[in-house]
Each structure stands twice: as C-alpha cells, then as structure tokens.
Amino acid sequence: MRVDVISIFPDYFAPLDLSLIGKARASGVLDLGVHDLRTWTHDVHRTVDDTPYGGGPGMVMRPEPWGEALDALVPPGATPPPRLLVPSPVGVPFTQALAYEFAAEPHLIFACGRYEGIDQRVLAHAETRMPVTEVSLGDYVLFGGEVAVIVMLEAITRLLPGVLGNADSLDEESHAHGLLEAPVYTKPPTWREQDVPEILRSGDHGRIARWRRDEALRRTAARRPDMLARLSTEQLDKRDVAT
Numbered sequence: 001m002r003v004d005v006i007s008i009f010p011d012y013f014a015p016l017d018l019s020l021i022g023k024a025r026a027s028g029v030l031d032l033g034v035h036d037l038r039t040w041t042h043d044v045h046r047t048v049d050d051t052p053y054g055g056g057p058g059m060v061m062r063p064e065p066w067g068e069a070l071d072a073l074v075p076p077g078a079t080p081p082p083r084l085l086v087p088s089p090v091g092v093p094f095t096q097a098l099a100y101e102f103a104a105e106p107h108l109i110f111a112c113g114r115y116e117g118i119d120q121r122v123l124a125h126a127e128t129r130m131p132v133t134e135v136s137l138g139d140y141v142l143f144g145g146e147v148a149v150i151v152m153l154e155a156i157t158r159l160l161p162g163v164l165g166n167a168d169s170l171d172e173e174s175h176a177h178g179l180l181e182a183p184v185y186t187k188p189p190t191w192r193e194q195d196v197p198e199i200l201r202s203g204d205h206g207r208i209a210r211w212r213r214d215e216a217l218r219r220t221a222a223r224r225p226d227m228l229a230r231l232s233t234e235q236l237d238k239r240d241v242a243t
C-alpha cells in the first residue's frame with residue numbers, strides 16, 4: 001500500500017520508523033512518503049495560513065499550497081484514484097470498520113490540517129478527482145491532524161497482509177465482532193494472592209471459549225452498552241441470549 005502524508009511538521013512522523021510499522025515499511029508492505037507542505041509555498045516566509053473570512057479567532061490554512069501538493073502527489077489518470085483522508089474533529093468517527101476499508105485501498109493520502117483547519121475549497125476541489133473523507137478520532141480537539149494520522153496508520157497497517165505474525169489475533173481482538181475482548185492472563189498462576197481463573201488452566205477449549213465469550217459480553221455491557229445495543233441477532237448466538 002502506498003501512503004502519502006502532507007504536514008507542516010514532517011518530524012512528527014519519525015516514530016513510524018520504529019516497531020512493526022517500521023518493519024512493514026522495510027519489507028515494502030507499506031510504502032510511506034511524508035511531505036512538508038511548505039515545499040509548495042513560494043514566498044520568503046513560506047506562508048501556509050491566513051485570517052478567516054467572516055472573522056473569528058485563529059488562522060485557516062490557505063488553499064494554494066494544498067492544491068499544489070495534491071497536484072504533485074495524485075498520479076495523473078490513476079485508477080482507482082487515491083483516497084484523500086483529512087483528520088478533523090468534524091469528520092466521521094474512525095472505527096475498526098473504517099480501518100478495514102482504508103486497508104483495502106491501494107493509495108491513501110493524509111492531509112494534516114493545523115490551526116482552525118484547511119480552506120474548504122481544497123476538499124471540494126479534491127472531490128472532483130478522488131474520494132475524500134474527513135475522519136475524527138473522537139469527540140475532542142487536537143492541535144492538528146498529525147497524531148490522528150499516526151493512530152490511523154497504526155490501525156490500518158496491522159491489517160495489511162503479512163504484517164501480523166499471527167493473523168488469527170485479528171479475529172479475536174476487541175472490536176473484531178462488535179465486542180470488547182475478555183481479560184487476558186499469563187504466568188505465574190498466582191501473583192500477589194490473585195489466581196488466574198481456574199477455567200483458563202483447565203485445558204477444556206469449549207469451556208474456555210464460552211468463558212471468554214461471556215466475559216466479553218459482560219465487559220461490553222458494563223463499559224460500552226452502545227456497542228451491545230448495535231449487535232445483530234446473528235452476532236448473538238443462542239447461548240449468549242440464555243446467559
């Protein structure tokens with residue numbers, strides 16, 4: 001997968017050399033380019049922002065450098081075209097389902113806004129040549145899109161084929177089936193007077209699977225009733241309903 005990131009703080013992305021994302025890059029599974037938006041400015045101050053029309057606090061990112069950056073990074077005639085993702089608190093909520101959708105794209109471009117955001121005409125113009133999605137990490141406001149891109153790239157990269165050693169873990173993890181995952185334990189069997197639940201040491205895989213399912217349901221009901229309410233009857237098996 002090809003990913004381009006445009007930001008006025010390219011140094012933010014140094015951690016993407018580390019750990020499993022770094023490995024995905026080294027192996028060629030993830031082909032990542034980070035670009036300084038100021039490359040596409042032409043004045044001595046390399047200006048990227050200006051005051052908002054209509055008044056109000058803060059600054060807005062000017063459209064010209066963004067337009068030139070996208071002209072440079074969108075391959076002419078590419079089919080499918082890249083998908084432009086713009087992190088923003090006004091975006092649609094980022095979810096595991098969106099991570100899967102983005103992981104299936106051959107080319108993503110992330111546009112990191114700062115200040116009060118990017119002039120809306122940049123997104124409107126980009127929409128004439130590629131799909132554009134404004135995406136929010138949650139109901140809070142960050143300084144800019146950089147950290148949001150790191151979060152989304154991590155969620156997307158671990159779904160790419162060959163990145164996780166054991167792809168089965170994708171099937172069992174939180175959010176995979178609309179539930180939070182059950183608690184996990186390792187050795188020693190007793191630590192600070194707390195025992196690992198006996199059932200996990202029983203070797204009875206049927207009972208263990210049932211216990212994990214029940215714990216996942218319990219946790220989800222307590223912490224995320226909204227997720228439980230969204231589960232379809234097909235996602236709840238008959239024994240779930242009995243418990």
Ligand code: ADE
Nearest residue numbers: 087088089136137142148
């Ligand atoms: N930029 C600023 N706040 C953000 C948020 N909540 N999600 C994504 N990008 C952002």
